[in-house]
Amino acid sequence: MANQTSHLGTVVIGGGTGFIGTALSNTLKRKGYDVLTVSRKLGPYRITWGELNSKGLPESTTAVVNLAGQNVLDPMRRWTEGFKQNVWASRVNTTQYLAQAIKEAPVKPKVFVSASGVGYYPCGKDEEFDEEGPGGDFDFLSRLCSDWENAANLPHDLGVRTVKVRTGVVLGRDGGMIQQLIFPFFMGFGGPVGSGEQMMPWIHIQDIVGLFIHAIETDNVTGVVNGVAPQIITNRDFAKAFGRAMWRPSFVPLPTFVVNMMFGEERAKIMTEGQKVVPAKALDTGYTFKYPDITKACTEFSRLINIDRTDS
Numbered sequence: 001m002a003n004q005t006s007h008l009g010t011v012v013i014g015g016g017t018g019f020i021g022t023a024l025s026n027t028l029k030r031k032g033y034d035v036l037t038v039s040r041k042l043g044p045y046r047i048t049w050g051e052l053n054s055k056g057l058p059e060s061t062t063a064v065v066n067l068a069g070q071n072v073l074d075p076m077r078r079w080t081e082g083f084k085q086n087v088w089a090s091r092v093n094t095t096q097y098l099a100q101a102i103k104e105a106p107v108k109p110k111v112f113v114s115a116s117g118v119g120y121y122p123c124g125k126d127e128e129f130d131e132e133g134p135g136g137d138f139d140f141l142s143r144l145c146s147d148w149e150n151a152a153n154l155p156h157d158l159g160v161r162t163v164k165v166r167t168g169v170v171l172g173r174d175g176g177m178i179q180q181l182i183f184p185f186f187m188g189f190g191g192p193v194g195s196g197e198q199m200m201p202w203i204h205i206q207d208i209v210g211l212f213i214h215a216i217e218t219d220n221v222t223g224v225v226n227g228v229a230p231q232i233i234t235n236r237d238f239a240k241a242f243g244r245a246m247w248r249p250s251f252v253p254l255p256t257f258v259v260n261m262m263f264g265e266e267r268a269k270i271m272t273e274g275q276k277v278v279p280a281k282a283l284d285t286g287y288t289f290k291y292p293d294i295t296k297a298c299t300e301f302s303r304l305i306n307i308d309r310t311d312s
């Protein structure tokens, strides 16, 4: 850790080594924050979960973020009860550890921002959900979101603002869904999942990072915030935009039964079904999206591939 702390203070990030965590850490550092990651592995500017439990938060901590979580869509892992337990514990327990560290800290951070998912809301095309929408109680993933968000609750008298970001599919070159889709799309085998008519709540990586920072820095952002772009699209809209941005066709569908076979039906729902979610609170509290539409977003993360194409 740096000997001299930044005047902006330290942001402690659980899961700061992941796709979103790395992008968030880099942006926070560029802004002048110190960043300390809580990880299962040792490394520079990192502490382990055990060290967090025994030593607590550094006194300079101004914000705590949790982005830890076992990858739900790991194709190498079968959707067994054991794996579901890992998925649950890696989110709920880590959030509880950070909440406990905040409760015990002699000097409190200003804010605790924890990830959650749009899986909280029911799937479908008819109803549109802002942060007041119903959910959190109808299947494994929705109940996981409820438990995850409840784990971030802190007693009011602690004076620590709490924000839970219900995140949609995060799109960016360095991780998540795009990393898995780049190859098939590049080879011309890309297309929608199933009928493609299901909704796809999405957000560009730079905007999810922007929203976490908005949540850290904006005093009137509290409670649940939907982490999705304002443009509501279907999975087919995404496939078309991504194909076009890569100068490739995008009409080879990935049949629903294949996705169900690969991931198990309960988990495959993340791809075969989707929710209609709007970022009401982000917009109401003054967040400006850098990538509000899918064409602009796809053009950004396909840029390097198009450069490769022009060079060849």
Ligand SMILES: NC(=O)c1ccc[n+]([C@@H]2O[C@H](COP(=O)([O-])OP(=O)(O)OC[C@H]3O[C@@H](n4cnc5c(N)ncnc54)[C@H](OP(=O)(O)O)[C@@H]3O)[C@@H](O)[C@H]2O)c1
Pocket (backbone or CB within 6 Å): 015, 016, 017, 018, 019, 020, 021, 038, 039, 040, 041, 067, 068, 069, 070, 071, 086, 089, 090, 091, 094, 115, 116, 117, 118, 167, 168, 169, 170, 171, 175, 176, 177
């Ligand atoms: N990416 C998306 O599209 C998306 C959408 C909705 C919600 N989210 C949520 O946002 C969070 C961050 O997403 P991400 O895409 O950045 O995830 P990621 O790249 O998979 O990284 C998550 C981090 O969690 C830690 N982790 C993994 N398995 C763990 C376990 N069993 N126990 C404790 N920690 C574990 C890892 O850190 P160490 O190896 O350093 O311990 C990893 O770097 C996740 O909770 C995810 O569910 C993501």
